[in-house]
Amino acid sequence: MAGRRPQPDTASPWKLARVVLELAEPVEDPIHHLEHTCLRLAQWLGAPAASGLLVVDAPYQAVPVGSDVMARELASAELTITHGPGIDTLRSGHPQPEIALTGPMARVRWPRWTAQATDRGFSAAAGFALTRQGAVLGAITVLSDQPLRVDPDRQQAARLLADAAAAGLNAQHLLRKAEETGRQLEQALISRILIEQAKGVLSERMGISPATAFTLLRNHARSRRMPIRDLADAVIEGRALREDPT
Numbered sequence: 001m002a003g004r005r006p007q008p009d010t011a012s013p014w015k016l017a018r019v020v021l022e023l024a025e026p027v028e029d030p031i032h033h034l035e036h037t038c039l040r041l042a043q044w045l046g047a048p049a050a051s052g053l054l055v056v057d058a059p060y061q062a063v064p065v066g067s068d069v070m071a072r073e074l075a076s077a078e079l080t081i082t083h084g085p086g087i088d089t090l091r092s093g094h095p096q097p098e099i100a101l102t103g104p105m106a107r108v109r110w111p112r113w114t115a116q117a118t119d120r121g122f123s124a125a126a127g128f129a130l131t132r133q134g135a136v137l138g139a140i141t142v143l144s145d146q147p148l149r150v151d152p153d154r155q156q157a158a159r160l161l162a163d164a165a166a167a168g169l170n171a172q173h174l175l176r177k178a179e180e181t182g183r184q185l186e187q188a189l190i191s192r193i194l195i196e197q198a199k200g201v202l203s204e205r206m207g208i209s210p211a212t213a214f215t216l217l218r219n220h221a222r223s224r225r226m227p228i229r230d231l232a233d234a235v236i237e238g239r240a241l242r243e244d245p246t
Contacts, residue, residue, distance in 0.1 A: 026171035051075035089139035096127030130166035198232035
């Protein structure tokens with residue numbers, strides 16, 4: 001059965017601002033970040049639990065998370081049976097209004113998932129999309145054992161928390177992308193230095209111009225299907241191209 005319904009978190013402006021800053025901070029582990037966001041959203045809305053789907057490649061390739069074991073099981077069930085409020089949120093990229101799981105609409109839209117949710121004691125669900133610059137990064141389904149009856153201000157604040165969490169996920173993604181780009185640029189610079197050194201070695205050894213030396217390096221590498229950087233390194237160490245192979 002679902003846990004006892006908690007009281008909604010204090011909605012004071014300073015409390016909201018602190019939680020927004022907390023969720024917008026990039027973290028090393030995106031799965032833990034979404035789990036924490038599930039917990040925060042559930043607390044904010046006075047719900048006992050929340051499940052989440054973290055996009056790893058495409059909307060249908062996601063990692064299930066949750067504020068507790070039951071919520072995580074329901075997230076996993078959505079991925080298995082390919083329907084549920086979280087899946088709908090990922091597909092639409094928009095929040096899903098609260099829906100009664102004991103009503104006919106939920107049973108028609110998500111029959112198998114709704115049966116599993118109600119078996120665990122949940123009777124209401126509402127979806128929140130985590131989007132950034134048009135990309136859907138994840139979805140959170142707040143689960144309750146009674147109607148949420150959330151006022152518009154608190155609902156808007158909950159969406160702000162979801163947006164902050166999306167910003168944190170996106171910031172971490174951009175940071176990793178920048179680090180990867182930096183590594184690629186570093187390797188490209190090292191390759192360029194090696195090639196320039198190899199051109200100098202060949203120019204002196206064979207009495208040819210640097211441009212001709214580069215053409216020789218390039219053709220030799222292509223004919224042997226090897227990276228020109230590896231060939232340049234071999235030339236510098238005196239292990240290749242002691243004479244023109246042609």
